[in-house]
Amino acid sequence: MSASETAREKAQQTLLEAYAKLLARATHMHELAKAEQWAELIEQRTQYVMLVEELRELDTLVELDTSGRKGKSDLLESILEHDVEIRRCLVARRDELGKLIGVSQRQRDLYRAYAPQQGNYEMFNVNGSPDEGAT
Numbered sequence: 001m002s003a004s005e006t007a008r009e010k011a012q013q014t015l016l017e018a019y020a021k022l023l024a025r026a027t028h029m030h031e032l033a034k035a036e037q038w039a040e041l042i043e044q045r046t047q048y049v050m051l052v053e054e055l056r057e058l059d060t061l062v063e064l065d066t067s068g069r070k071g072k073s074d075l076l077e078s079i080l081e082h083d084v085e086i087r088r089c090l091v092a093r094r095d096e097l098g099k100l101i102g103v104s105q106r107q108r109d110l111y112r113a114y115a116p117q118q119g120n121y122e123m124f125n126v127n128g129s130p131d132e133g134a135t
Helices: 003-034 038-061 066-121
Strands: none
Touching (some): 003 066
């Protein structure tokens, strides 16, 4: 085996290891999403994006042979499957937050509508007659 073939195999192995590392990160992020650990998921997403950028650069420099392309394809398929599941979890969370925001807005609107009237009720005692101390 020549030195150039050895260097090519080493570069190919480095690229596939980087894809495996990205798969491990995607798997971990999927677990975080399923566990609804949103803050940690966001932190991991930053590292994930950095790995993708590194991979993008490395990918342009390395030419894969047939087995390398197959390995890369398998890794990418798994990464994308996790990505789809993470997105499903995020969409469900977004919908949940949307409902909570809607409830909060309705409560705020009700408070605004009825809060001024509550001040009038405080001027009356339990019997419904004007409170002697209120003027």
